[in-house]
Amino acid sequence: MRPESRKQEIINAAAILFKEKGYSAVTMRDLAKAMGIKAASLYNHIQSKQEILSTIIIGLAEEFTVGMNKIVNSDENTIQKLENIIDLHIDVTLRNADGLASLNNDWMHLEEDNLQYFEKMRQEYEDNFRDIVKKGLEKGEIKPYNVEIMVFSTLSTLRTLYLWYPEQKEIDSDILKRDMISVLLKGVA
Amino acid sequence: MRPESRKQEIINAAAILFKEKGYSAVTMRDLAKAMGIKAASLYNHIQSKQEILSTIIIGLAEEFTVGMNKIVNSDENTIQKLENIIDLHIDVTLRNADGLASLNNDWMHLEEDNLQYFEKMRQEYEDNFRDIVKKGLEKGEIKPYNVEIMVFSTLSTLRTLYLWYPEQKEIDSDILKRDMISVLLKGVA
DNA sequence: GTCTATAAGCAGATAGAC
DNA sequence: GTCTATCTGCTTATAGAC
Numbered sequence: 473m474r475p476e477s478r479k480q481e482i483i484n485a486a487a488i489l490f491k492e493k494g495y496s497a498v499t500m501r502d503l504a505k506a507m508g509i510k511a512a513s514l515y516n517h518i519q520s521k522q523e524i525l526s527t528i529i530i531g532l533a534e535e536f537t538v539g540m541n542k543i544v545n546s547d548e549n550t551i552q553k554l555e556n557i558i559d560l561h562i563d564v565t566l567r568n569a570d571g572l573a574s575l576n577n578d579w580m581h582l583e584e585d586n587l588q589y590f591e592k593m594r595q596e597y598e599d600n601f602r603d604i605v606k607k608g609l610e611k612g613e614i615k616p617y618n619v620e621i622m623v624f625s626t627l628s629t630l631r632t633l634y635l636w637y638p639e640q641k642e643i644d645s646d647i648l649k650r651d652m653i654s655v656l657l658k659g660v661a
Numbered sequence: 662m663r664p665e666s667r668k669q670e671i672i673n674a675a676a677i678l679f680k681e682k683g684y685s686a687v688t689m690r691d692l693a694k695a696m697g698i699k700a701a702s703l704y705n706h707i708q709s710k711q712e713i714l715s716t717i718i719i720g721l722a723e724e725f726t727v728g729m730n731k732i733v734n735s736d737e738n739t740i741q742k743l744e745n746i747i748d749l750h751i752d753v754t755l756r757n758a759d760g761l762a763s764l765n766n767d768w769m770h771l772e773e774d775n776l777q778y779f780e781k782m783r784q785e786y787e788d789n790f791r792d793i794v795k796k797g798l799e800k801g802e803i804k805p806y807n808v809e810i811m812v813f814s815t816l817s818t819l820r821t822l823y824l825w826y827p828e829q830k831e832i833d834s835d836i837l838k839r840d841m842i843s844v845l846l847k848g849v850a
Numbered sequence: 851g852t853c854t855a856t857a858a859g860c861a862g863a864t865a866g867a868c
Numbered sequence: 869g870t871c872t873a874t875c876t877g878c879t880t881a882t883a884g885a886c
Contacts, residue, residue: 615850621844632821655806656814
């Protein structure tokens with residue numbers, strides 16, 4: 473383990489608490505107790521509770537934005553692009569499952585500019601996803617079901633991985649990727 | 662519209678607010694404002710904020726428990742059982758999408774007995790789902806992928822329907838059921 | 851059934867000592 | 869970098885008038 477800055481330690485501890493109870497239900501006193509210090513001491517490292525939340529969420533949202541842009545601009549076919557999106561979500565989940573809880577459930581507690589910035593990134597991510605599916609449908613690379621249903625179904629599974637994967641330590645990440653791709657693309661029946 | 666009791670009106674208004682900001686971030690003053698009265702007046706109809714939450718969540722959890730028990734005890738094959746589970750989730754979502762937000766995101770704020778009761782129902786629901794998939798796999802009715810991945814993937818899509826379906830008013834509920842069954846059981850590729 | 855007034859406690863955050 | 873002490877405002881909930 474490489475040493476982390478005190479600020480990053482606080483953010484990591486906060487992400488765990490936010491995952492358990494949600495941003496609004498976690499107090500600075502809860503967070504301080506988890507760090508083994510008093511609440512006032514936290515403010516020597518961070519500016520506000522809000523700064524912790526925005527650091528967690530915006531960083532992750534930017535990772536997804538960068539990853540999706542690479543996939544969209546590649547010249548692979550539709551199925552390969554969908555596989556790469558699944559890969560992207562699994563990779564981010566393995567690296568920061570706790571933070572993804574905040575991104576999924578507490579983004580609405582972002583303030584001002586960060587809220588707008590986040591919503592813009594999320595909208596663009598979904599639009600990119602939808603375009604990939606639409607083009608695949610036009611080219612006959614995927615089945616002619618309702619586009620919104622396919623996008624929603626896949627995305628909601630990938631977005632909820634953070635809740636489930638940490639419990640499944642016995643599943644190797646390569647098997648996870650392979651079976652997740654199979655289940656989402658080819659179904660279970 | 663049949664007339665609703667004032668208590669039920671309050672619970673419905675609360676479910677909408679809980680969906681938007683989460684249980685902890687919604688104050689009794691917020692709820693009172695939504696109802697057009699003062700916060701103190703709410704207590705003439707309900708005992709506590711906690712009572713509102715448990716009424717929303719426990720009622721829905723019991724609906725899922727009853728529905729799942731019927732499916733488990735039927736003599737249909739695995740694919741039909743999975744279709745019936747999809748049906749169950751779509752039906753409950755159409756009837757009370759707002760309440761499902763609390764069930765999914767705010768169950769951890771239940772207290773004492775209700776928390777234990779909820780967790781027991783959720784565990785049994787997941788166990789029943791897993792058993793259906795396992796038996797289908799043994800009988801060769803579904804594909805030999807990792808059981809946990811299939812259960813998680815399907816269940817996370819169904820659990821997140823509440824976020825997405827209210828936005829998709831142009832999709833007929835029969836088309837939703839048909840394509841949802843196709844996408845989850847047969848995949849998109 | 852709704853109101854005003856208010857209790858009792860907890861929230862995020864700051865000041866200043868060590 | 870952490871502490872104690874404290875401010876200010878907001879939280880759920882109650883009491884009692886109308």
